Amino acid sequence: MEENDKNTQQNPETEESNAARRLRMLGQDSDDAQDDEPLEIDRWGNFWYHHKWKVLVISFFTVVLGVAVMQFAGQQNPDVYVIYGGPLYITPNENQKFCDAVESLCPDYNGDGKTYVQLNDMVFMTENQLNEMIAANEESGEDVAYDRLSNAQVQERFTYEIFGGEASICILAEEQYEEVYGSGGFLPLAEIFGEDAIPEGAVDDCGVRLNETKFWKFYGTAEMFPEDAVIALRRVSTMSALTGKSRAEKQHAVSMDVFKNIMNYEYPEGYVEPDEEPAETEMP
DSSP: OHHHHHHHHHOGGGOOOHHHHHHHHTTOOHHHHHHTSOOOOOHHHHHHHHHHHHHHHHHHHHHHHHHHHHHHHHOOOOSEEEEEEESSOOOHHHHHHHHHHHHTTOOOTTOSSSOOEEEEEEEOOOHHHHHHHHHHHHHHTOOOOOOHHHHHHHHHHHHHHHHHSSOOEEEEOHHHHHHHHHTTOBOOHHHHHOTTOOOTTBSSSSOEEGGGSHHHHHHOOTTTSOTTOEEEEBOSOTTHHHHOHHHHHHHHHHHHHHHHHHHTOOOOTTOOOGGGOOOOOOOO
8 A cells, every 4th residue: 555655656647637537538638628618708799790780770760760759849839820932031030020929919729828920931032133133233343143043942942832831821022922913822802801991001902011011010120021022811722632621721710810910900009100100399
């Protein structure tokens, strides 16, 4: 027994463990055993490699949907639409002031708890207005470039809106008004107010000079709309048969009420029209 222990101590390499013996019989060495250790798997990297396009597409549509929901949630639902067409540019501040003035005459028709008027302004020139502007600039020696293509595009959009859009109350420079009037686009004043109650300032059987109305004399500014601007009520949209006749007729009835309120506006008590103010007497 002692002799065997002595031989083992003298020749430790002769003692072979079961694990070493197994590796030798399988033809592997100790280095191979280290290689057999479990590998760490990058699960996220593996997932990204196989599903990255799905993740990107889903993320894209999630962002788009989120933006759409936010815009819809913050979107106002107008009670009344008004359209402007003419050569003068309207600033956002002027637009808001006009809408605020009309809102003072406009009940909450859609029942959403607030009154909101939307003015769609379309700035463009007729061919005659454009030629007059070019001639005036040439006479004064000014060199002004004008984008005819952009002007034509706005004019085309205006034509669609005036006959197929939601706005029924129209404020147009005289030449723009005459083009629509010639196409029979406006409702006669007699059908709105009666033959014996035509508003003051009427330019024909359909339109009224805006700056001659008490509403505009009280609320308006001379710089906002063209001096020759005409206000009129459009007929029911010719596109209503396609977009919903009942809804279009209801919206038109609301616009007619507001149009009447504008035409029948009376000054607040105690207000004196500027051109009717008594002359100041000189102090002795």
